Structure formats: structure tokens, C-alpha cells
Amino acid sequence: MGGQILTISHAAKAFGGNEVLKDISLGVSKGDVLAIIGPSGSGKSTLLRCATLLETFDSGTMRYGDLAVIEDGRYAPNDVLHQVRSRFGLVFQNFNLFPHLSALDNITLALRRVQGKGRAEAESIASGLLERMGLAGREGAYPCELSGGQQQRVSIARALALRPQILFFDEPTSALDPELTGEILKVIRDLAAIHMTMVIVTHEIGFARNVADRVIFMAGGVIVEEGRPEDVIDNPSNDRTRAFLRNLDRK
Amino acid sequence: MVLSLAQGLLVSTEIFAFTLLFALPLGLLIAFGRMSKIGLVRQIFRIYISIMRGTPLMLQLFFFYFGPYYLLGIPLNKLGLFGVEYRFISVIIGFSLNYAAYFAEIYRAGIESIPVGQYEASSVLGLSKSQTFFLIIFPQVVKRIIPPVTNEVITLVKDTSLAFALSVMEMFTIAKMEAAAHTTMVPFIVAGIFYYIFNFIVAWAMERLEKSLNYYR
Numbered sequence: 001m002g003g004q005i006l007t008i009s010h011a012a013k014a015f016g017g018n019e020v021l022k023d024i025s026l027g028v029s030k031g032d033v034l035a036i037i038g039p040s041g042s043g044k045s046t047l048l049r050c051a052t053l054l055e056t057f058d059s060g061t062m063r064y065g066d067l068a069v070i071e072d073g074r075y076a077p078n079d080v081l082h083q084v085r086s087r088f089g090l091v092f093q094n095f096n097l098f099p100h101l102s103a104l105d106n107i108t109l110a111l112r113r114v115q116g117k118g119r120a121e122a123e124s125i126a127s128g129l130l131e132r133m134g135l136a137g138r139e140g141a142y143p144c145e146l147s148g149g150q151q152q153r154v155s156i157a158r159a160l161a162l163r164p165q166i167l168f169f170d171e172p173t174s175a176l177d178p179e180l181t182g183e184i185l186k187v188i189r190d191l192a193a194i195h196m197t198m199v200i201v202t203h204e205i206g207f208a209r210n211v212a213d214r215v216i217f218m219a220g221g222v223i224v225e226e227g228r229p230e231d232v233i234d235n236p237s238n239d240r241t242r243a244f245l246r247n248l249d250r251k
Numbered sequence: 252m253v254l255s256l257a258q259g260l261l262v263s264t265e266i267f268a269f270t271l272l273f274a275l276p277l278g279l280l281i282a283f284g285r286m287s288k289i290g291l292v293r294q295i296f297r298i299y300i301s302i303m304r305g306t307p308l309m310l311q312l313f314f315f316y317f318g319p320y321y322l323l324g325i326p327l328n329k330l331g332l333f334g335v336e337y338r339f340i341s342v343i344i345g346f347s348l349n350y351a352a353y354f355a356e357i358y359r360a361g362i363e364s365i366p367v368g369q370y371e372a373s374s375v376l377g378l379s380k381s382q383t384f385f386l387i388i389f390p391q392v393v394k395r396i397i398p399p400v401t402n403e404v405i406t407l408v409k410d411t412s413l414a415f416a417l418s419v420m421e422m423f424t425i426a427k428m429e430a431a432a433h434t435t436m437v438p439f440i441v442a443g444i445f446y447y448i449f450n451f452i453v454a455w456a457m458e459r460l461e462k463s464l465n466y467y468r
Contacts, residue, residue, distance in 0.1 A: 054371050
């Protein structure tokens with residue numbers, strides 16, 4: 001156990017008068033695979049967006065290791081936030097690859113422009129990752145020439161290239177055809193096997209049970225239930241969790 | 252006659268080239284002002300665009316030509332630059348400021364059409380705001396705005412003839428003089444053919460550019 005990579009305590013967020021996150025506290029340790037499940041509108045995506053600095057918490061505290069992002073509702077200065085951004089990666093639901101750049105350039109861009117690596121080094125890192133993602137030889141392909149599953153694998157490679165301490169996934173298979181979800185889930189499973197620290201917002205309950213070592217069930221902006229997957233998913237103690245899972249079974 | 256028209260065409264081409272040279276970058280700056288987070292700045296540029304688009308270009312040319320004398324009392328013959336008559340300079344100022352307003356709105360539409368996910372992906376990767384704009388957003392904007400920019404550029408070729416109002420020796424001014432001197436329609440027809448060929452080349456070049464960016468969607 002290498003200590004906590006991410007700690008959030010008593011964080012809250014409202015859009016207008018609508019409280020989307022209420023008093024959220026959670027911690028992620030090195031090697032954790034945490035799945036966040038819950039109905040849409042439960043706040044799980046907002047939580048992920050706040051954790052990745054795409055949205056801001058209104059109050060509370062969040063730290064990445066020794067770096068405080070927000071302390072009792074006050075955000076750190078920009079240079080600290082910039083440093084924090086190098087500690088996490090995010091894989092989006094709709095990939096958000098850069099359409100004008102090849103698969104290779106999508107990955108090398110931040111390596112070169114943010115981390116200042118040379119072209120040769122950046123390209124060898126990128127090629128290695130594409131190969132790991134089963135995309136060897138597709139370096140020159142543009143996003144529009146790749147299937148959804150392939151695009152998502154490029155975007156995972158793009159996030160991994162920066163060697164984040166923690167990788168977030170925002171419903172990584174929701175934009176994919178059902179027959180393509182398997183290839184993404186396999187990639188995530190492989191990452192779990194090498195103890196990549198991950199937080200995954202997902203609707204794939206079976207997958208969550210399978211890959212996560214901790215599951216959080218969110219509803220109405222609060223963490224309703226948290227624990228081992230076999231407890232939360234198979235034997236939920238809370239009525240709302242039970243209702244949510246029952247609904248899913250029916251579908 | 253064809254020779255003097257060709258000399259006029261050279262001047263028309265100069266107006267065309269200088270206008271694009273100044274108006275394309277200036278339009279981007281105006282677009283930034285128009286999208287500024289500061290309400291007052293946004294309002295100023297909104298008014299600027301509104302005036303530039305809402306009044307005739309010919310009137311604006313007169314404004315920039317006579318303005319220094321009527322408003323400030325500066326004799327126009329003292330305003331030349333690098334041996335270039337102020338007459339020509341004022342045409343370039345007028346055209347550039349006018350076309351920049353149109354380009355600004357095209358840039359703005361292009362910039363606003365880029366999905367927010369592109370900004371979010373850039374942010375998460377740690378790109379700075381200027382890196383995000385110049386490496387991610389602007390290249391995609393260029394591709395999207397080629398068709399409307401082509402329209403403006405083609406209009407500009409024809410609009411250069413408005414400089415006749417300030418007696419700049421561009422092609423249309425010369426065509427008028429030749430026609431009057433020889434009481435014939437031929438100069439107008441030849442000038443028309445020249446304008447058409449000019450625009451044919453412009454359209455062809457822009458199409459090439461558009462195709463060269465077709466490697467992605």
C-alpha cells in the first residue's frame with residue numbers, strides 16, 4: 001500500500017439550486033480499482049469531472065497525494081493545478097480524440113508539448129502503447145478511419161502515455177456498439193492485472209463486479225453504499241441499491 | 252487597352268492581397284474580442300462588427316480617405332507612406348477593417364462549432380490555453396470555415412472595383428476611362444473576363460485547399 005493517491009472529503013457541488021453532490025468523501029489507494037455505479041443523474045459523472053478538474057467543487061477538500069487541489073472550499077493556484085493534472089488521466093465516454101491528428105500524434109502531442117520529450121522518444125512510447133492496445137501498425141490512422149472500440153483504445157493509450165498515477169474512466173463503453181464493449185473491458189481488465197490504479201464510472205454491473213475491488217453506489221448526489229463488489233452488488237444492504245440493481249436485471 | 256487593363260488588374264490584385272494579409276489575422280483578433288469573457292469588450296466588438304456590416308463599404312472608403320482631413324485637418328498629400336499615395340492606403344485600411352468584421356464572424360462560428368470535448372481532452376492532458384487553441388482548435392476551425400471564407404474572398408475580388416470611387420487606378424477605374432475615351436463596351440467586357448478568370452483561380456485554389464484537408468472528418 002503506497003498511501004492514498006486521491007482523497008476527497010466532504011465535497012459538495014450544486015448547479016444553480018440543484019445539489020448534484022452532497023458531502024462526498026472517498027479515498028483511492030495505490031492499486032485500487034474502484035467502480036462507481038448508480039442511476040443517471042446520481043452525480044457520478046459530475047464527481048468524476050470534479051476530480052479531473054473539468055468542474056469545480058463548491059466546498060470540501062480534495063488532494064492528490066501531497067498536493068491539495070481544494071482545501072475547505074479554496075482552490076490551489078494554477079501552477080499547483082497544472083502539476084495535479086500530470087497525476088491523473090481521463091478516458092472519456094466519446095473518446096474525444098483529436099480528429100486532425102493521427103493515432104500516433106494523438107498520443108505524442110502531450111508527451112512532446114507538455115512533458116517536453118523529443119519526437120523519437122515520444123513516438124517510441126506511443127508505438128509501444130498502440131501495440132499493447134492491439135493496434136500495432138495503425139500509427140498513421142486518423143480517428144475517422146478507426147472503429148469506436150479502436151478509437152477508445154487509442155484514447156486509453158493517450159492517457160497512459162503520460163504515466164498517470166490514477167486513471168479515470170467515464171462510462172468508457174457507453175458510446176460503443178455492444179459487440180465492441182468487450183475489447184475495452186478486456187483492456188481495463190489487463191490494466192487491473194498490472195495494478196493500475198483506476199476509478200471507473202460504468203453501467204456494466206457484471207464488469208464492475210468482475211474487475212473492481214471496491215464498488216460505490218451513488219444516488220441523489222450521495223454515496224449510498226460502498227464496499228466489496230460481492231457485498232454491494234450481490235447483497236446490497238440499502239433499499240435504493242436493491243431497487244437500482246433489480247431494475248437493471250429486468251432490462 | 253488590354254495592357255492598361257492588365258496594369259489595373261495588378262493594382263486590383265494588390266488591393267486583394269493586402270486586404271487578405273491584414274483582414275485574416277485582424278478578423279481572428281476581433282473574433283476573440285467578440286467572444287471575450289469581459290462584457291464591455293464583447294459589447295465594443297459587437298458594435299464594431301455591426302457598424303462594419305451595416306454600412307456600405309463605399310461609404311467606409313470615403314470615411315477613411317477624407318477622415319484625416321475633415322476630422323483632424325491633416326493634408327492628405329502628407330499621409331503617404333513609403334512613397335505610396337494615401338489614396339491607396341486608405342483603400343487598404345477600409346477594405347481590411349470591413350472584411351475583418353466579416354471574417355471575425357466566420358471565425359467565431361467556426362470556433363463555437365468545435366465540440367467542448369476537444370477542450371476537455373486538452374485540459375486533462377495538461378495543454379495550456381494557447382496550446383489548446385493553436386494545436387487543437389484552430390486547425391479544425393480552418394477546415395470548417397473554408398466554404399464561407401471562399402465566399403468572402405470571391406466577393407472581395409469583385410469588391411476591389413469599389414476603389415474606383417477614390418480614383419485608385421485599379422482595373423474597373425481604367426475600364427471606365429477606356430470605355431469613355433473610345434466610346435466602346437469592349438473594356439468592360441475584357442475587365443469582366445479578367446475578374447471572372449481571377450475568381451476562377453481563387454475558387455480552384457480554395458477547392459484544392461479544402462481537398463487537402465479532407466484526410467480527416
